[in-house]
Amino acid sequence: MRQRIPLLVAIFTVMALSNAIVPVLPAFAPGTALQGSIYAAYFFGALVTVLPAGLLSDRFGRVHFMQGGLVLTLLSGMLILALTSPMGVLAARFMEGIGAGLFVPAAMSWVNSQRDHEQLSGSFMALLNLGLLIGLFGTGWLASMMGDVRGGILLFTVLSLPPLLLSLLIEEGPRSQNGTVHVLQEGLRYIWLYLAALVLLGTTGVMSALYPEFSGGSPGLLSLEIGLMNLATIITVIVASRAHLQPVPTIRSAAILMAIAVIICYISPLGFALVGGLAGVIIIAQMAFLAETGMPQGAIMGLFNVSSYSGMTILPFVTGIVVQASGNNFLLAFMLTALLCLFVAATIGRCTCVLRIT
Numbered sequence: 001m002r003q004r005i006p007l008l009v010a011i012f013t014v015m016a017l018s019n020a021i022v023p024v025l026p027a028f029a030p031g032t033a034l035q036g037s038i039y040a041a042y043f044f045g046a047l048v049t050v051l052p053a054g055l056l057s058d059r060f061g062r063v064h065f066m067q068g069g070l071v072l073t074l075l076s077g078m079l080i081l082a083l084t085s086p087m088g089v090l091a092a093r094f095m096e097g098i099g100a101g102l103f104v105p106a107a108m109s110w111v112n113s114q115r116d117h118e119q120l121s122g123s124f125m126a127l128l129n130l131g132l133l134i135g136l137f138g139t140g141w142l143a144s145m146m147g148d149v150r151g152g153i154l155l156f157t158v159l160s161l162p163p164l165l166l167s168l169l170i171e172e173g174p175r176s177q178n179g180t181v182h183v184l185q186e187g188l189r190y191i192w193l194y195l196a197a198l199v200l201l202g203t204t205g206v207m208s209a210l211y212p213e214f215s216g217g218s219p220g221l222l223s224l225e226i227g228l229m230n231l232a233t234i235i236t237v238i239v240a241s242r243a244h245l246q247p248v249p250t251i252r253s254a255a256i257l258m259a260i261a262v263i264i265c266y267i268s269p270l271g272f273a274l275v276g277g278l279a280g281v282i283i284i285a286q287m288a289f290l291a292e293t294g295m296p297q298g299a300i301m302g303l304f305n306v307s308s309y310s311g312m313t314i315l316p317f318v319t320g321i322v323v324q325a326s327g328n329n330f331l332l333a334f335m336l337t338a339l340l341c342l343f344v345a346a347t348i349g350r351c352t353c354v355l356r357i358t
Contacts, residue, residue, distance in 0.1 A: 003169060003170045003171055004120070004123075005166070006163060006166035006167050006169050006170055007066075007107055007110065007111075007124070007167075007170060008123060008124065008127045009127075009162070009163045009166060010066065010070060010103070010107070010163035010164075010166070010167060011103075011104075011107060011124060011127050011128045011131065012127045012128070012130060012134075012163075013073075013131060013156065013159050013160045013162075013163050014069070014070070014073050014099070014100055014103055014104075014131065014160070014163075015128050015129070015130075015131030015132045015135065016131040016132070016134050016135035016138070016156045016159070017073060017076075017077050017096070017135060017153070017156040017157060017159075017160055018042055018096060018100060018131075018132070018135065019131070019132040019133075019135035019136050019139075019208075020135040020136075020138065020139040020152040020153045020155075020156050021038070021039075021080065021089075021093070021139070021153060022039065022135075022136060022139075022208055022212070022222075022223075022226065023136055023139050023140040023143065023212065023222040023223040023226070024139060024140075024143050024149040024150075024152075025038065025039060025209075025212050025213075026212060026213065027143075027149040028086060028089050028149075029089070029090075030086075031324060032210070032213045032320045032323050032324050032328075033320050033321055033324045034086055035209070035212070035213065035320070036209050036210075036316050036317050036319070036320025036321075037090060037317060037320070038086065038089055038090050038093055039093075039205070039208070039209040039316055040205075040209070040312070040313045040314075040316045040317045040320075041090045041091075041093040041094045041097065042093045042094070042096050042097040042100070042312075043097055043205065043309045043312035043313040043316075044094060044097060044309075044313045045093070045094040045095060045096065045097020045098040045099075045100070045101060046097040046098070046100045046101035046104070046305070046309040046312075047097070047101070047306060047309040047310055047312075047313050048098075048101070049097070049098045049100075049101025049102055050101045050104065050105045050301075050302050050305035050306050050309060051105075051302040051303060051305075051306045052302070053065050053069075053101055053102045053105050053106060053298075053302060054105035054106070054109065054298040054299050054300075054301050054302020054303070054305070055298060055299050055302055056298075057105065057106040057109055057298040058109070058298035058299055062106040062107070062109055062110050062298065063106075063167070063170050063171070065102045065103065065105075065106035066102070066103050066106045066107055066110075066167055066170065067164065067167050067168075068099075068102045068103075069098075069099045069100060069101070069102030069103025069104070069106070070099070070103060070160065070163060070164040070167060071099070071164065072095055072096070072098055072099030072102065073096060073099040073100070073103070073160050074157065074160045074161060074164060075095065075099075076092050076093070076095040076096035076099060077096070077153060077156065077157030077160060078157055079091075079092035079095065080092045080093070080096075080150075080153055080157075081150055081153055081154055081157060097309075101305070101309070104301075104305055105298060105301040105302045105304075105305050106298065107124070108121075108124070108287070108301040108304075108305070109298040109300075109301045110170075111124050112287065112290065112291040112300075112301065118241050118242075118244075118284075118288050118291070119241055119242070121237075121241055121284060121287045121288070121291075122237050122238050122240070122241025122242070122284065123238075123241075125233070125237040125241075125280065125283055125284065125287075126233075126234045126237050126238050129230040129231075129233040129234045129237065129276075129280070130230070130234055132230040133227045133230035133231055133234070135152065135156060136222075136223040136226055136227045136230070137223050137224070137227055138152045138155055138156065139151070139152025139153065139223060140152070140218075140221075140222060140223025140224070141223070142155070143218075144218055144221075190290075190303075190351065191351075192347060192348055192350050192351035193247060193251075193286060193289070193290075193348075193351050194303060194304065194306070194307035195307070195344065195347070196251045196255065196282070196286075196344045196348055196351075197282070197286060197304060197307040197308045197311065198307045198308065198310050198311035198314075199255075199311055199315070199340045199341060199343070199344045200251070200254065200258055200278070200279065200282050200311075200341060200344060201282070201283070201307075201308040201311050201312065202308070202310070202311020202312055202313075202314065202315035202316075203258055203262060203275065203279075203311070203315065203337055203340070203341060204229060204275055204276065204279050204312075205311065205312040205313075205315055205316045206262075206315045206316050206319050206333070206337050207226070207229065207262070207265055207272060207275055208226055208229070208316075209316035209319070209320060210316070210319060210320065210323065210330065210333060210334075211225065211226060211265070211269075213323075214330045215269070225269035225272060226269075226272060227272075228269065228270070228272040228273040228276065229272040229273065229275050229276030229279070230276055231273070231276065232272070232273040232274070232275075232276035232277035232280065233276040233277065233279050233280035233283075234280070235277065235280070236276075236277045236278075236279075236280030236281050236284075237280040237281075237283060237284050240280060240281045240284035240285065241284050241288075244288065245281070245284065245285035245288060246285075247285050247286060247289045247351070248348055248349060248351055250281060250282070250285040251282060251285065251286075251344070251345075251348045252344075252345050252348050252349065254278045254281055254282050255341045255342065255344040255345035255348065256341070256342065256345045257274065257278055258274075258275065258278050258279075258338075258341040259338040259339070259341035259342045259345070260274075260338075261274035261275045261278060262275065262334055262337050262338040262341065263334060263335075263338055265334065266330070266331060266334045286304065287304070290304060315337065315340075319333040319336065319337060320333075322336060
């Protein structure tokens with residue numbers, strides 16, 4: 001428990017700061033394309049980092065990568081506070097994503113290497129989503145009540161220092177000696193699982209990036225509406241982590257429901273709860289399966305995070321361009337996202353993933 005608390009506190013603060021900018025995106029840049037780029041820059045930074053960080057953490061130790069990620073998280077928050085130009089904020093978000101890319105696969109590898117990895121992964125993902133939720137609420141409340149669009153970013157930047165210090169308590173576990181090429185070849189056997197992560201988890205990014213401009217709501221209202229997604233994820237990851245979920249049928253059903261949920265989001269913000277709940281089930285099903293493969297968890301979590309961050313990078317950017325190029329036709333972007341979810345439902349059966357129940 002002495003080691004787990006620092007890890008859980010750290011993922012909470014990293015995610016809180018990453019989401020603090022979402023309800024106030026219009027204050028940092030004009031237009032959906034640039035706002036979507038700032039949102040996606042974080043995930044692009046993570047995308048280019050998670051795989052090498054995962055592979056290297058197996059060989060050189062997870063704790064160093066976690067600590068490096070926390071340092072970059074703190075520095076990026078300070079830069080976002082100091083910079084005023086949209087391109088400067090975009091660059092700081094990219095740095096913040098690199099920090100997350102160092103921290104997340106190493107931390108998930110540490111989690112999946114524990115004997116009680118399913119239950120611990122539920123706690124880890126719950127704190128991750130609680131951080132996202134509090135990041136939204138805190139920023140939205142400060143912006144609405146005090147008129148300070150940077151207040152939430154300041155708060156969570158300051159709060160990112162304690163977990164950096166607490167990370168000194170985490171002890172390193174055994175390191176893998178498996179070859180990198182072998183690990184990548186084996187990991188790519190689960191390509192359809194990774195494609196599902198790209199689309200279905202990327203869908204949550206689309207909803208978060210498009211909704212501020214689509215709804216035109218205040219930061220406080222937006223934080224509540226988008227926060228429904230994270231709240232639902234918190235609930236479902238706890239429930240799903242207590243069950244042994246078979247990946248293929250779980251993902252197929254969730255993908256169909258996700259397509260429906262996206263259309264509901266176009267009609268009502270209540271759809272966010274369904275999107276978030278389904279995302280939580282998908283994440284736990286995939287992590288539980290990957291933990292049972294017997295592969296080095298840094299590498300396998302690197303591949304998993306490449307998939308999810310690819311979705312978070314590509315889908316919000318593409319749908320933002322679609323909206324702007326079509327004269328603010330948000331329905332077109334929502335429909336495109338729903339069709340991609342149905343594509344996952346149609347193709348996930350090609351995956352031979354079967355969870356080994358012990």
